[in-house]
Amino acid sequence: MDLTGIGGIWPASLTPFAPDGSIDGGALRAHLRHLAETDGVRALVVNGHAGEATSLDREERQAVIRAAREVAGERVGVVAGVVAEDTRGACALARDAAEAGADAILLFPPLLFAGGAEARPEMALRFVSAVAAATALPIVLFQLSRASGLGYAPELLGRLCREVPGIIAVKEGSDIPAAYEASLEAIRGCGRPVTVLTTNNTWLFASLAYGADGILSGVGSVASAILADMFAASQRGDIAAARRANARLLPLTRVFYRRPALDMHNRMKTALHLMGLLPHPDPRPPLLPIEPAERGEIRAALVAAGLLGA
Template identity: 75%
Template sequence: MDLTGIGGIWPASLTPFDRDGAIDEAALRAHLRHLAATRGVRALVVNGHAGETSSLDRTERKGVVQVAREVAGDATGVVAGIVAEDPRAACDLARDAKEAGADAILLFPPLLFAGGAEARPEMMLRLFHAVAEAAALPIVLFQLSRPSGLGYTPELLARLLREVPSIIAVKEGSDLVASYEDNLEVLKACGRKVSMLTSNNSWLLASLSLGGDGILSGIGSVASDILTEMHEAVARGDLAAARRANDRLRPLVRVFYRRPALDMHNRMKTALNLMGLMPNPAPRAPLLPIEAGEREEIRRALVAAGLLPANEMAA
């Protein structure tokens, strides 16, 4: 599936494990099938942070992409996250993703780049060129927050778009309104269609209102239907409806994206377990399961969002 110019909702999926810590393939298929069947979902994103990909070995990552391809069929795209510290490993993962049937890859910057890669832009360019050549797949660029040291300056983003034509979209998580606006301008001026997919989870409505083609986020693994409502309302200029969707989303954002941040996707697994959509919410070690008190807070947030009935018994 050609994802060029495609917006809408791209949920970053979770990876369910069984009680022994192995990937639960049946649960994974059910999770991805549920997302693919949700109105407004245009692509399934696997092997990202939400999918605990750093805890998966190479064989497991390829297997997740294969399952996603089988579930997605022809109507939904499949995007494989590429998280690696060594460009050679990134190239291997990209080749695996192509063999497994991915339509595009989501390229994460190596953590090493936080040490000052902005001053050495050739590092970024070499990584993108190597991965693009290795797999010949369209690339979604992950724009992380500038304060993290892993975000691209507008100047470098423009250069990457100019010199790496296989970049078709930007997962935009810069965290700063001014940076988001700067990046929007870069995309508008690049001379071709590159989709802006917001990932600014604490202000998704605001970022869509500034301009954007869709949402790529882990919260889509739980609330893709709400994201669709918000996105469609903004697209048709219905601010009141967009605010209503945002009001439903807010309790989930507050309970998922709080300290410690390492538990954000762990909390989403717990939410799906409470909704009856994931049999085992436990993450893979060294992450720890969510405790009873926080589980109850997640349940209340789901009720407030309209994703569980108000009389649902605490579990």
């Protein structure tokens, strides 16, 4: 599926594990099918942070992509995360994604970029260009927060979009409104259409007002229908309806996106388990299962969002 110019909702899916720690293939397919069948979902994103990609080996990552390809059909795209700490590894994962049937890759910056890569823009350009050359798959570029040290400066972001034609979209997570606006300006001014997918999870509604073509977020693994309602209302200018959807979303974002941040997707697994959509909520070690008190808070958030009966 050609995802060029495609916005809408792109949920970042979770990876269910069996009690022995192996991937639960049946639960994975059921989870992906549930997302793919949600109105407004245009692409499934696998092997990202939400999918605990760094705990998966190369064969497991390919297996997840194949499962997504199997259930997505022709109506929904498949985007595979490429999370690697070196260029060679990223290129290998990009080729694996193509072989497994992905339609595009979501390219994460290596963590070492946080050590000052902003002072070496050629490093980012060479990294992204090398991955683009390794496969014919188009690229969704992950723009993280500037505070993390992993975000691209607006000038570099614009340059990447201009000089790497394989980039068809940007997952925009600058976190700060002013930085988000600067990214939007750089992307819109790159000289060709590049889809902007907001992932500013604690202010998605506001980021849509600034301008976005869609939402790519881990919260979509739990609340893709709410995201779709909010996005559709925003697109048609129905602010009241968008606010209502946002009011449903807020209890979830408040309970998911809090300290410690390493548990955010672990909490989403617990939410799906409470909803009866995931048989086993536990993550892979060293992550720990959610404690009973926090499970109660997640349950309350699901009830407040209208996703679970009181």
